[in-house]
Every structure is written in C-alpha cells, then in structure tokens.
Amino acid sequence: MYKILKRKQLNENIVLMEIEAPYIANKAKAGQFIIYRVDEYGERVPLTIADYDRVRGSITIIFQTIGGSTKKLAALNEGDSILDVVGPLGTATEYGGAKRVAVVGGGVGCAIAYPQAKALFNAGAEVDLIAGFRDKSIIILEDEMKAVCTDFHLCTDDGSAGYHGFVTNKLKELIEGGKKFDLVIAIGPVPMMKFVCKTTEPYAIKTLVSLNPIMIDGTGMCGGCRVRVGGELKYACVDGPDFDGHMVDFDELMKRNATYREQEKSHVCRITGGVRNA
Amino acid sequence: MPNMQQNKTPVAEQEPAVRARNFAEVTKCYTPDEAVNEAERCLNCPNHPCMTGCPVSVRIPEFLSKIRERKFAEAYGIIRATNSLPAVSGRVCPQERQCESKCVRGMKGEPVAIGRLERFCADYAMNHPEEIAAAKKPEPNGHRVAIIGGGPAGLTCAGDLAAKGYEVTVYEAFHTAGGVLMYGIPEFRLPKAIVQKEIDGLKAMGVNIMTNMVVGRVISVDEIIAGGCEAVFIGSGAGLPRFMGIEGEDLVGVYSANEYLTRINLMKAYLDEYDTPIRRSKNVAVIGGGNVAMDAARSALRLGAEKVYIIYRRSMEELPARREEVHHAQEEGVEFLLLTNPKRIIGEDSVTAIECVKMELGEPDASGRRSPREVAGSNFMLEVDTVIMALGTSPNPLIGRTTKGIETDRRGCLVVNEETNQTTKEGVYAGGDAVTGAATVILAMGAGKKAAAAIDEYLKKDKR
Numbered sequence: 001m002y003k004i005l006k007r008k009q010l011n012e013n014i015v016l017m018e019i020e021a022p023y024i025a026n027k028a029k030a031g032q033f034i035i036y037r038v039d040e041y042g043e044r045v046p047l048t049i050a051d052y053d054r055v056r057g058s059i060t061i062i063f064q065t066i067g068g069s070t071k072k073l074a075a076l077n078e079g080d081s082i083l084d085v086v087g088p089l090g091t092a093t094e095y096g097g098a099k100r101v102a103v104v105g106g107g108v109g110c111a112i113a114y115p116q117a118k119a120l121f122n123a124g125a126e127v128d129l130i131a132g133f134r135d136k137s138i139i140i141l142e143d144e145m146k147a148v149c150t151d152f153h154l155c156t157d158d159g160s161a162g163y164h165g166f167v168t169n170k171l172k173e174l175i176e177g178g179k180k181f182d183l184v185i186a187i188g189p190v191p192m193m194k195f196v197c198k199t200t201e202p203y204a205i206k207t208l209v210s211l212n213p214i215m216i217d218g219t220g221m222c223g224g225c226r227v228r229v230g231g232e233l234k235y236a237c238v239d240g241p242d243f244d245g246h247m248v249d250f251d252e253l254m255k256r257n258a259t260y261r262e263q264e265k266s267h268v269c270r271i272t273g274g275v276r277n278a
Numbered sequence: 279m280p281n282m283q284q285n286k287t288p289v290a291e292q293e294p295a296v297r298a299r300n301f302a303e304v305t306k307c308y309t310p311d312e313a314v315n316e317a318e319r320c321l322n323c324p325n326h327p328c329m330t331g332c333p334v335s336v337r338i339p340e341f342l343s344k345i346r347e348r349k350f351a352e353a354y355g356i357i358r359a360t361n362s363l364p365a366v367s368g369r370v371c372p373q374e375r376q377c378e379s380k381c382v383r384g385m386k387g388e389p390v391a392i393g394r395l396e397r398f399c400a401d402y403a404m405n406h407p408e409e410i411a412a413a414k415k416p417e418p419n420g421h422r423v424a425i426i427g428g429g430p431a432g433l434t435c436a437g438d439l440a441a442k443g444y445e446v447t448v449y450e451a452f453h454t455a456g457g458v459l460m461y462g463i464p465e466f467r468l469p470k471a472i473v474q475k476e477i478d479g480l481k482a483m484g485v486n487i488m489t490n491m492v493v494g495r496v497i498s499v500d501e502i503i504a505g506g507c508e509a510v511f512i513g514s515g516a517g518l519p520r521f522m523g524i525e526g527e528d529l530v531g532v533y534s535a536n537e538y539l540t541r542i543n544l545m546k547a548y549l550d551e552y553d554t555p556i557r558r559s560k561n562v563a564v565i566g567g568g569n570v571a572m573d574a575a576r577s578a579l580r581l582g583a584e585k586v587y588i589i590y591r592r593s594m595e596e597l598p599a600r601r602e603e604v605h606h607a608q609e610e611g612v613e614f615l616l617l618t619n620p621k622r623i624i625g626e627d628s629v630t631a632i633e634c635v636k637m638e639l640g641e642p643d644a645s646g647r648r649s650p651r652e653v654a655g656s657n658f659m660l661e662v663d664t665v666i667m668a669l670g671t672s673p674n675p676l677i678g679r680t681t682k683g684i685e686t687d688r689r690g691c692l693v694v695n696e697e698t699n700q701t702t703k704e705g706v707y708a709g710g711d712a713v714t715g716a717a718t719v720i721l722a723m724g725a726g727k728k729a730a731a732a733i734d735e736y737l738k739k740d741k742r
Binding site: 023024026027037041042043044068069072083084085086087088089216217218219220221222223224226228233235238249252255256258259260263 | 451452453461489490491492495496497515516517518519521523528529530531533534536537540541544545551552553554555557627671674675676
C-alpha cells in the first residue's frame, strides 16, 4: 500500500498527489514514470513522475482526470492509500550536456515540463520554458515554473493570459528572434509534440519528446507500448519514454492510442485504456 | 496384477461447446476411484524410465503406489518432496514429451496418465489440508538469498532454498507473484486460485515476496548483493514479444500474445467488474503454433469471437504445442491453417483482413528441420478484425542492461554454466526463459531446482 501524503486540486481537472514510496523516491530521475493500480479492479496506468523527495521518501504525480482510472485515483484523499505503485520505470532523460534549452509543456504536460526545466536549470543551463494552456482557467504550476527557468513564456490558445497563441508559434518566434537552442524538450498532447517537432525540424534542433502509448506491465514484457521510431520498432517502457521527436511516427501513435475509444464510451469505468495522462 | 486396460482412464471435461464460452477449468480432476484405477495401470518397472523424463525428478512409481493404497496425502508428500508446484505442473507440463513418453505402457496403448494423477494428488492435498503435515519452517541457517522474478523458476528455487533454511526474498515486478502462471496461462487451464495457494504455501515456509520491485530499475542486482544477500537467482522470464516485421503490424487490433493474455489473465479484462479493456473480436487470426498461441486462440473464443484461426507455417507434426491443448482447441472450434504464413495485415486504422500464403516443407536442413517455403501464387485473404502474434519472446532486457559482469548472448539470453546455472558473475545464478528464451514452465522449474542445489553447494563451501 502506498499512502497519499498530500492531495491538491490544481485546477478543475488536474490533481497533484504526493505519495509515500521510499524505494521509488530513492531512484527516480527526471523523465521516468510509475505505474499505479488504485485497487484490485483497477487498470495499471502509467504516469510520469513530476517530482520526488529522497529525504521524505515520496514522489509526486500530477494527473488529469480524463477517464475512469484517473477519476478513481482522484477520488482518494490525503491519508488514503493506493494499492500498487511501481517504478521508477523507463530511462531517465538524457540532456547530452545541452546549455540552451527550450522546454515546451502543453496542459497537464507542464507537470512534466516543470521537473525537466528544474533539472536543467539547476544544472546551469539557460532555459526558456514555454507553457501552453487552452485558457486562463486551467493554468497550473505558474509560480513553480517561473522559478526554474531563465525566461518564462505563458501561452493561451484564446489569449486570456500571456501570449495569445500556440506554443509552437511562440517557439518559432523565439528561434526566429535569434535564440540558439541546442535542445528542445516537448511534453504534452501527441498533436502538440508532433507540431513542436515540425517547428524545430527546419532548424535542425534536436527535439526530445516523452511518449505516452498504451502500456500494461512497463517492464518490457507486453509489447503494448511499441512505437515506430526512425522506422524501427521501439518499446516506450524500456527504450523510452523519451525519443528523438524527429524520428517518431506520431500518426501511428495517435491511432494506436485510440484503440479503446469505442469501449471507453460504452463502459464508463474503462476509459483510459492504460493511456498515460502526462 | 496391474490393470491392463489399454487406454488412460478417461477424465471428465466440460463439453466443448459449453466451455468454449466460459473461463472455468476445462479438465476436471479424477475421482479417487478413477485415480486408483489409473494408478493400477503402472507396471512399477524396476528402472523407473518415467522418472528420467521428469525435469524435477518426481519419484513417480512411488507416488503411484501410494495412490493404489489410497494414501493420497502420502502420495502428495512424495511429489512435493521434489516438486514445489505440483498443482501447476500436473496441469501444464507437456507430459507426452516427458514422463509419459518414457512409460512402458505407451508402447502398446496409452501411457499411464501421470500428469492427471499428479494433479489429483495436488488437488486432494488442497482440499484436505488437515491430512497434510503443515510445512515446517526449517531452522534458519543464517544465509540470505535473493530471487529475482516470482515465476515458476524463481518460486521453485525459493521453495527449495527455504526448505534448507535459507532466508529467501523474492523480488517480483508485478503486483502479484506467479509470473507466467498468473499473466500468461489462462484460467481455464490453470485457475489462478490454485496458483495463489501454491504461492501461499511458499510464504508459509517463510519465503518473503516483495511485489512492485522491478530489479534493474528500483534496485540493481549489485545493490541486492551489497545489501547482504550472498547469492542471487535471476528468473526474470520472458521479455519483449517478437513481431514478424510485415506490413500492417502497427494497425489497431494487432496484439502480441503477451499483451492479449496479460489483459485477460493478470488484469481480468474478461470480467465486467475489472477496469482493463480488451478488444471484443469477431474474427481472430493467431500467428504461431505453441502453447501460447493455443491459449490466445481459446481465450479469443471465450471472449465471444465467432471465428478463430491458428496460422502456422509448418505442419501439424512440427506444431510445438502440447497435444492436449491442440486437441482441446480443435474440439472448441479453433480452425488450424497449417502450412500457411502471413504476408501482410490490411486495414485503414484498424485490422480488416490478413493476406496469407500457402507453404510447403522442403528437404531437412542441417538442424534436421524441414524448412517451409512459399508456394508461388497461393496467396489468399482472410477477413479478420484482430491479429495476435504468438511468435515467442526475447528475454527481459532490464537485468542484462543494468548488472555489471553478467554476460548475455546475441539473443539477449543470460549465459550460464550448464552444470550449475551460474551466470558469468560469481554468486549470481539464473534459469527459466531469461536463459533459454521462451520455453516451458517445467523446464523453468527444473532450472530453478538445479540452481537452488548449486547455490546451496556454493554457500556451504563458502562457509567452510
């Protein structure tokens, strides 16, 4: 059993939880994920680790309630326990000594963009953090993100806060304006990551994306998380979840992630199909 | 006088048409009278040929004679002395290639149904706990051993070492121990409650099982050793599933058998109250001819599929699955397309058909296997909405990648000394699919047993 030490509602649909998990906290690195199973009936759902505290022996996850399994999790309170939490899974992000980095987060993806920016910023890199939201009402982690970057660029699709436009527009402006990024990290919905990669490709800027395919075991056994990268079959759980975004077949990923969409409609508690929410 | 009945005593089974639509166990257990009748077929050969066919050296004639005396609990005790998981092996061993293949009765008629009798004893013991001497916790010998992976190899190794007084900790990656017995083999062949009881038995002997521990991620083999374990056994099992590399494998509706079966068995997607989804298919093609392919095909039927095909590139003679599984699958209506190979999978987003080609067997190659080749112009289409690839797996890559001094071969299998099952790292042993690539439960159990004996030798020597 894994005890929930803290629960905080970040916006209407996004919840932060700090969970007691000393073994995981001891090993976690930016970019890795956990798999949780709320109760005996629950799915195994992967979620990227948003933060960890080795001293407190805890990890933090931030997730959007988009389906039955995340709703079940969100229904738990401080002091409750989650039946199973396993991790840290996947490989840690490799920054390759990057010095000038743009970290791009979209929606709940900002929960993961934040620790990436923090790791880079603390390591002395110059970080532009571009955070995109649909509108002002769903902005999360604004103060936290501001504290771990050189320049913070808040964007909203409707212009209700910050820059009026998509993160890709902002990124392009920065590049055109003379920012010399040696690395871009994009975390968010698959279409956003796809278009960030399209944006950086003409400038040949290395772009890492964190993929969220359907997954069950997370240890390299089921093969559900297979993705095509540079024409090769890769498994997000052991080879990723980070990949070179210019090599990823995003259309295939989107197609495969929709596998259980029909069942999601017909069975209310079978909504996410193990789709990672970050 | 032995019972000279030519054939095995029949065992009750669920009717094919009924069982093909439910997940309850297919084969029932012998009644005591049936078991005695069958055990009386044993000739009690002086040189025990049957035992030479058993990877864990069960003293078969001895337990059969106890059945004849109706001392079923004692019969169980004899099996249990060398086999940590009799309820499992009695159900899933390929006896026709092991003990029963050596049975003298098989030369004229059918061999003694050793598998069914083993299962009878194991089930008897589970149903009559009062007759079974409670597993004694042996005197601790002060040595600690870690087992990585709670599947058949690891559990067998753990059981044998615990019986010798070792303090044994099993590191299990999933939320429950059992490995392939839990995630791979379906309920209708091996009820999960039975597996759980076997695991509980090991716990009662003092085996400590830590779930949600992915070795190689949360802790490394080197850290386990640094933490005071004097020996480690790696039974990390099957790894990444193989695909064919043909067009259309990325389509929605293409599963690896591992994923399909894990959703059903471990996550119980076939039960409404469980949240994990599974595709409800109409027409299913399962590619491959092993036990895993049979399990996937028969599971698809039970999930409501109308047509289920097994597509295998060689002929029935080469088909590697257990005979009983093939027979059961055929009875249930699985259609076998032999000497057939897939060419490509067709569909827009989701699978709609699979194109296959007919094969013929050529001359035997250097390995003695007749290699299949395509029959030109014999391509045909099969309308399916789901394709399940049951082509085997490569061993789990995590441990090899994260442990210093452990060598793997080019297939990713851990390299071990055949005598002792020791890896290239001192004090670290391995067995099961992690070493052999996809194989059987009983071979994994045999490897766990061998390694347990070798670990005992190693640590005793160390102590001197």
